[in-house]
Ligand SMILES: *[C@@H]1O[C@H](CO)[C@@H](O)[C@H](O)[C@H]1NC(C)=O
């Protein structure tokens with residue numbers, strides 16, 4: 001039979017300008033070699049330790065630069081063809097399970113959680129093939145109550161979305177858009193649905209505030225009686241409640257269309273059993289869903305990441321159902337985009353460069369990492385299946401209509417799968433499901449999938465598929481990066497180190513790509529050296545760079561300028577502004593001297609057995625003052641925390657060194673200028689970058705300034721440093 005050439009459901013395009021990029025990379029590589037050669041061959045007698053420190057730092061930076069080239073060499077991006085999917089499959093599409101994870105009703109408000117749930121329930125997809133699961137690790141009746149309210153609201157909301165084809169389908173996001181939604185329907189309809197939504201959120205927020213559910217509401221659903229006064233978030237039985245089951249007459253919307261299945265799950269928690277954080281919740285969801293819907297495709301999102309595009313499921317299926325490549329693809333990862341970034345991105349949280357360049361680059365060498373949210377998996381792969389060339393998925397899997405059991409029986413079975421003891425002596429968390437034991441378990445889960453032979457795809461459509469909430473304070477940003485860098489570094493030092501675990505299984509460039517994140521944390525030490533030592537040496541009269549008239553200065557300047565210009569180009573072409581790039585550079589330094597430093601220290605403490613792994617949820621609520629200064633792009637400090645002392649100390653140290661250094665040069669003649677010019681430039685650049693910190697220390701009067709004790713402590717540290725340097 002002749003093979004029929006079918007049109008592909010997706011295409012892969014290489015980024016342009018790679019020849020130019022590679023040429024540039026080669027010249028930078030030459031520059032770096034010259035710098036290292038100069039360092040290694042001209043170690044001075046005086047200031048030997050500082051010089052060798054510079055050498056070590058530059059060696060690290062050089063190695064890290066080489067690693068980052070793995071993803072920049074040939075990034076790709078994809079385009080999908082949903083029209084071809086529709087022409088070929090119509091509505092004969094696979095069933096899809098969607099997991100939403102939440103952990104705590106106070107840092108993740110239930111009204112926000114259900115907006116996310118409603119946005120995924122409203123996907124443009126056959127509802128009988130869609131099941132939505134909410135995992136509540138807080139085990140809170142408040143979250144259950146909010147979800148129950150959502151089932152009532154969904155009966156109006158889903159038909160409304162579909163009738164007027166509105167976007168986004170998260171009611172919170174839709175109604176908070178300043179304008180644009182007025183024209184789609186009659187004002188009467190709009191005010192009806194809007195009032196309904198606002199009354200619902202008010203009821204939920206009131207319940208959350210008081211911590212209690214009104215008795216008359218409890219009578220509406222048997223699920224409420226699962227909670228009794230003894231239940232705490234850390235000690236309760238497994239709870240699985242099928243709120244909408246896709247069979248019952250109760251589960252149609254007000255136009256008579258079926259609603260998607262909706263399930264609430266709080267897995268069992270007991271103080272004596274370790275619950276393995278989100279990985280534990282994911283694995284419980286995989287099992288619980290297997291007795292309810294058992295769809296072949298599983299998608300998971302964090303509770304703060306709503307769907308901004310109702311076509312995303314069909315979009316992702318263009319990859320899985322593609323005849324030529326689909327059988328190789330294990331998961332489709334969407335980037336993390338945020339809906340509350342400010343124009344210039346004061347805390348450097350836009351991730352656009354990561355999304356467009358680095359993830360696209362990972363895609364070209366074997367596939368992006370699984371980042372734990374916004375990802376479609378094949379169920380079988382999460383359950384440990386190895387890749388085989390002749391693999392063929394049965395897309396008709398799923399069991400919604402096939403089961404004859406009653407809801408009660410199914411719930412009981414599902415609850416037994418969400419019990420603490422279930423995983424005892426099984427492969428769950430190791431060979432099966434999401435892995436346990438590491439704070440960023442998603443990364444090793446993805447790595448293991450790649451090592452079993454599967455590819456993954458990074459799909460970054462122009463219109464973001466999911467929108468989350470970026471940290472809106474400096475403290476949250478630092479905490480989030482501490483968690484990421486620490487988690488990735490501890491993986492790098494474990495048996496899951498990409499170079500060991502991936503050896504012989506995935507490409508070298510893929511291993512290097514994974515290491516970009518694994519080596520975030522150790523970047524802190526060379527960076528600290530670079531922002532402290534040359535400035536101090538300037539004050540001491542100790543040159544650490546070639547003088548301006550020496551030809552050796554050329555590679556230093558070349559590498560510095562070209563790297564910064566390239567990073568500026570990368571940011572601008574990813575959609576950032578010039579000021580946004582500049583803010584990003586400042587945050588790059590701040591993260592390295594605080595988050596990553598803490599990441600290194602904590603990882604080493606764990607290795608030595610001095611501390612246990614903990615998991616901090618980044619709070620998604622911020623107070624009014626903080627939000628205002630975030631919108632005005634003013635850095636917010638306010639509290640006295642040690643990381644602010646580090647930031648302030650380094651800022652102050654550089655200021656003093658710059659002033660002192662300039663003073664010395666002016667008094668002792670311009671011959672010194674030649675020798676110390678590079679250090680002056682470095683120091684001056686640091687001072688300019690740090691400008692907002694001086695302002696926050698000495699000029700600002702508002703609540704968000706750097707508190708006086710922090711300023712005082714940093715003055716103390718700077719003085720101490722100078723005393724030590726002088727009298728050593
Ligand atoms: C979300 O999607 C809409 C289209 O419905 C688009 O206009 C908007 O830019 C997207 N939001 C963000 C933050 O990109």
Ligand SMILES: CC(=O)N[C@H]1CO[C@H](CO)[C@@H](O)[C@@H]1O
Pocket residue numbers: 339340341342469472620621622627631
């Ligand atoms: C949840 C949250 O913090 N949302 C904020 C995102 O940022 C905008 C300002 O750009 C705020 O208005 C939101 O409250």
